[in-house]
Amino acid sequence: MATQLNADECVATLVGRLMSSVDSLVDELTAEILTDEHAYTEGTLSHEQLRTTVHDNLRTLLAALHGERPLSLEAPRIAGRLKAEEGIPLAALLHAYRLAGRFIWDRLVALAVEEDSATVLLGMASDVWVVIDEYSSAAAEAYRATVEEQTRRDATARSTMLTTLLDGSVGNSAGAWEIVRVLRLDRVGGPFLVVCAETGDDAEPVPTVEARLRAVGIGCEWVLETGTRMGLLALPNERAVISARDRLAEGAVSRIGISRPFTSPVHTSAARQEAQLAVRCLPPGKQDAHTYGSSPIALLVAASPDTAAEATRTIFGSLRTLPEAEQSVLLETLDTWFSTGGSTTRAAEHLHCHRNTVLYRLNRIAALTGRQATDAYSAGELCLALQAARLGNDDGVRATLPS
Numbered sequence: 001m002a003t004q005l006n007a008d009e010c011v012a013t014l015v016g017r018l019m020s021s022v023d024s025l026v027d028e029l030t031a032e033i034l035t036d037e038h039a040y041t042e043g044t045l046s047h048e049q050l051r052t053t054v055h056d057n058l059r060t061l062l063a064a065l066h067g068e069r070p071l072s073l074e075a076p077r078i079a080g081r082l083k084a085e086e087g088i089p090l091a092a093l094l095h096a097y098r099l100a101g102r103f104i105w106d107r108l109v110a111l112a113v114e115e116d117s118a119t120v121l122l123g124m125a126s127d128v129w130v131v132i133d134e135y136s137s138a139a140a141e142a143y144r145a146t147v148e149e150q151t152r153r154d155a156t157a158r159s160t161m162l163t164t165l166l167d168g169s170v171g172n173s174a175g176a177w178e179i180v181r182v183l184r185l186d187r188v189g190g191p192f193l194v195v196c197a198e199t200g201d202d203a204e205p206v207p208t209v210e211a212r213l214r215a216v217g218i219g220c221e222w223v224l225e226t227g228t229r230m231g232l233l234a235l236p237n238e239r240a241v242i243s244a245r246d247r248l249a250e251g252a253v254s255r256i257g258i259s260r261p262f263t264s265p266v267h268t269s270a271a272r273q274e275a276q277l278a279v280r281c282l283p284p285g286k287q288d289a290h291t292y293g294s295s296p297i298a299l300l301v302a303a304s305p306d307t308a309a310e311a312t313r314t315i316f317g318s319l320r321t322l323p324e325a326e327q328s329v330l331l332e333t334l335d336t337w338f339s340t341g342g343s344t345t346r347a348a349e350h351l352h353c354h355r356n357t358v359l360y361r362l363n364r365i366a367a368l369t370g371r372q373a374t375d376a377y378s379a380g381e382l383c384l385a386l387q388a389a390r391l392g393n394d395d396g397v398r399a400t401l402p403s
């Protein structure tokens with residue numbers, strides 16, 4: 001017991017001697033960190049900031065080894081936050097703590113050799129590394145928490161900037177271009193697109209969309225709004241418009257609307273309205289991407305849904321009172337007849353029926369609506385009504401239409 005007590009006293013004396021010369025040790029350890037860890041010399045952390053951090057951590061490390069309890073972990077937490085804020089890699093931070101542990105151990109051994117008491121340190125090696133582990137863990141935890149907070153703040157700031165473009169409150173062209181520069185969307189060089197993707201049940205409307213787009217050189221920034229995910233895409237050239245549409249459509253799990261390309265970000269707000277209209281040019285539940293203006297009739301219906309619904313009620317007339325099964329047969333026949341260029345024979349082939357059956361159904365539609373499909377004006381009205389029904393603009397039509 002006496003021998004153990006003498007050993008403890010000897011260790012306390014050795015650590016006490018290091019504590020009494022902590023200022024000179026701080027200079028030595030700071031120089032060693034700068035020599036062995038290049039991240040500190042290449043970063044923005046000043047020499048004085050590093051020295052202060054080394055001083056506070058070395059002093060509390062030695063106090064812990066001297067027996068001070070409980071351990072004070074504020075110094076490593078401050079160090080972790082500072083290194084994260086200054087962009088010092090976490091690996092460099094942890095390396096610095098390992099250097100500190102080796103530094104302390106080397107100085108203790110040197111003092112013990114001077115006093116011919118090296119054997120008393122045999123049991124202390126694990127104590128040194130236990131304390132170093134606790135301090136480095138505290139520093140790493142603070143580092144990660146700071147990085148997470150920075151990421152949240154950065155994401156919030158980026159979302160706010162993009163929202164400013166989308167809602168048109170940016171004010172002027174210079175401000176719009178500055179936002180695009182900060183979002184790093186000015187480096188691609190081509191036109192822009194706005195994308196509006198429906199969201200539901202917290203599902204990602206286009207899984208891995210950013211990777212898909214960046215793979216073809218398209219930059220993008222996204223923000224979540226109520227029921228939609230809005231995106232600003234920066235394209236390398238005009239030809240990339242098709243690539244963007246294809247990438248969005250490939251993995252779509254909802255309706256996605258795409259604006260026309262535009263060259264100045266000051267037009268982002270107007271493009272947003274186009275993308276929102278383009279969404280409504282697809283039938284509800286459809287999993288696809290639609291570009292504004294690619295279907296003029298659908299655009300007319302989407303732009304004036306109430307007017308389209310009223311027109312459809314007038315155009316379809318008595319057809320709307322039929323049972324759903326009959327509606328489906330007649331409207332599918334009409335849709336197929338239009339899509340085959342008004343060919344009764346080809347429509348019959350697609351529908352797997354006789355051409356006379358197609359003629360019969362077209363005549364029945366004419367009787368119910370007062371409109372002949374072979375008449376140009378009547379055909380235009382029937383086509384518009386079909387599109388409105390497909391997009392869900394007429395509650396009276398209960399048939400399921402091909403999309």
